[in-house]
Amino acid sequence: MKKLSILLTAVSALLIVACSSEVKRKPGSIYMPDMANSRAYETYADHSNLKDKNINYNNQPVAGTVSKGETYVYHLAKDANGDTANYFASRLVENPVTSLNADELKEAERQYLINCGICHGEKLDGNGPLWKGGEGPYPAKPATLVGDAKYEAMTAGTMFYSITYGRNLMGAYASQLTPKQRWDIIHYIKLKQGKVAAAAAPAATAAVVADSTKATK
């Protein structure tokens, strides 16, 4: 009987070792987790219980306020569904960014490559990795920014409206790019289209420094 129990223990221990999954689905235990779980209200903490504690918290800015340091205030609101009045009116808004120095242009190009290039292509030819000449996962052909008369004729204001609120299948980029970055990128596009003169920046065609954060395959 005793021998049997020893044997059973050994076999079950072996089984436990053999069957434990290699995938670690639990974070593991912690010793004295005093400061491991933040007591402060961090960005992604659950804020739903604040009201019970009589704390009023609103993560939305007050309507009509302009954030500190914001130089380019945009007054056109998003069109209601089916309406195009503001989209049409946006063509008259002029780009407040009239020239960029070499560093600013490099930054605009970097932002373009991060946010726009995946669809509109590194060369602004509407052939980014998501379209890949129709082979990519994106079902619609992205706009050809350089070489298509329609987009070369599009004013900077219309582009700004489209980037801010989205247009057709393109989503809104207001949450990803500040108004300044948006105008800078539009200036960069217009420069590539040859619609605005390159400022006294001879480095307009300077190659972008390899981006450390770009996913390499």
Add this chain to the structure above:
Amino acid sequence: MSKKRKASLHIITSFLMLFVAGFTQVQAQDGKALFNANCASCHKIDKDLTGPALQGIEDRWPSKDLLKTWIKNWPDAVKTGDAYALKIKDWSPAAMTSFTSLQDADIEAILTYIREWKPATPAPVAGATAAAKSEGDNSLLFGVITLVLALVALILLQVNSNLRKLADERDGLPVEAAVPFYKNKTYLALTTVILFIVAGVYISKGAVGLGRSKDYQPEQPIYYSHKVHAGVNQINCLYCHGGAQEGKHANIPSVNVCMNCHMAINEYKGEPLYTADGKEVNGTNEIKKLYEYAGFTPGQPWDPSKAKPIEWIKIHNLPDHVYFNHAQHVKAGQVACQTCHGEIQNMGEVKQFSDLSMGWCINCHRETKVQFKDNGFYSIYEKFHEDMKNGKMDSVTVEMIGGTECQKCHY
């Protein structure tokens, strides 16, 4: 007809056929090119996008001429008062662009391309299942072999002592009373020492690992593959995690960032996906889960205010007594994401690559050379810049500019 003449006729005919075949090929390609250049921004053949799906377009229109009129300048077609033109005018609030520059032949080529278009059949992926299964490690095998060898050694020892006993008996030497092996002091001591060592290793390993969660790979509410997004489709990390260059957190993207692309991409057609346990995942179903969070119905305009946040499970967690800032590392330090997060572009499900222990942080700060060149952030260290210019030193580590001071991270 002479033989020679017959042969030459053959050659001419075959040339003619080749020419005809080549010509149709060219025309079909033209149709595709024209379609991609003019129509593909809004139309797909088998799916409604900004404009309706175009499959069977010629059957839907009462006449081809009217269709051509519509494509060239759609208000002209509406003016004819045709019922279908009036109906299709209100298909979407977005009005179709006029294509006055397209010739009849161009439109014909596009229509031919649409008529002859067939959905691409997904290429069978051989060996994907085998590749997905990771090669199991051999530690279990080695364990079994060790156990067997130990058993053999034990049996041999037992046999040895029995033989000696027999030999002693024959020589007429006094024989000790037989002691069963579980009461043998040598064996007991040996077992105790082995148990002590094994238990010690496990206990110290477990104690060191308390509060560290290297390799933590939780199941997320949606199977989101970094491999598909950052690897195959080459989306920059900063497209979604733009906060990494702006502040402390590399923010988790909100639903509207997902919907930037997934308003249009509503099915997954790439290589098969597997969870870390080896279960196959239906990518299209996972996109549908996103639509549930977003409150989006394909084919209808999306109202972002209906969206609910996706409750992703946080993997990398630092205790409150450590300050870590992404911008400092990504923007000022120019450190690649992969340095700390591993080959994220190859991960189907993300797992914690580094143990995020203090030793790991300090080690990196000791070894990493700061990018001093063309980096305005470090211009304040004038002496180091001068020394580097004079050749007194070739590089500066993070430690040299205070990277291992306690209050850098703990304050």
